[in-house]
Amino acid sequence: MQLTAPATSHTGKRDPDGMAVASFILGLLGLLVLNVFLGPVAIVLAAVALWRGTSRPARAYLGLGLGVADLLVLAAFMQADNTISWSF
Template identity: 35%
Template sequence: MSGYGSSPATSTASRTNGLAIAGLVCGIIGVFFLNVALGPLAIIFGAVALRQTADGGGGRGMAKAGVVLGIIDLVIFFVLLAVAASNGGFTWYVGS
C-alpha cells in the first residue's frame, strides 16, 4: 500500500529528459523553418541531454536524433547558401 499522495507508477517510471525533447523539436522544425537558428540549438540541447542521460536516463534516442537533425539543418542551410551564391547571390532587381 502506498503512502498518502504518492503513486507507485510515478515513483518507478523513468522520465524523458526535457532537453532531449527540446533538441528533437528544434531539429524537426529547423528542417523547414529557421534552420540557421534552430540547427545549433538542436545540437546544443541534444548534446547536453546526451550528457545528462549517460547513466541510462530516458530520452537518449531523442537526444541523438536532435543532434543529427541539427547537423542536417546546418547542412541544408549551407547548401541553400551555396546555391543562392552560384545563382547571382541575393540581389533583388527592382524596377528599371
C-alpha cells in the first residue's frame, strides 16, 4: 500500500492572501508587543502580498499601515524613555 498526497490544484492566490492577513495580524499584535520585530515583518509581508497581486489589497494596506504605526509607536516611546524598549 502506497501513501500519496491528494492531488490539489494550486492557483497561487492563497499565498498572497495569507500574507496579507498575516501582515494585518502581525501589525496589530505589534502595537502591543515586540514592535521592533513585528513591525518590519508586517511591512515586508504586506509589500510582498501587494506585489504578488493579493485579492485582499485592503487587508495588505492595513498591515502595511499598522507595521509603520508599530515603528512610530516604538520611536515615540524610545524618545520618551530614552531606551530601546518600552512597557505599560
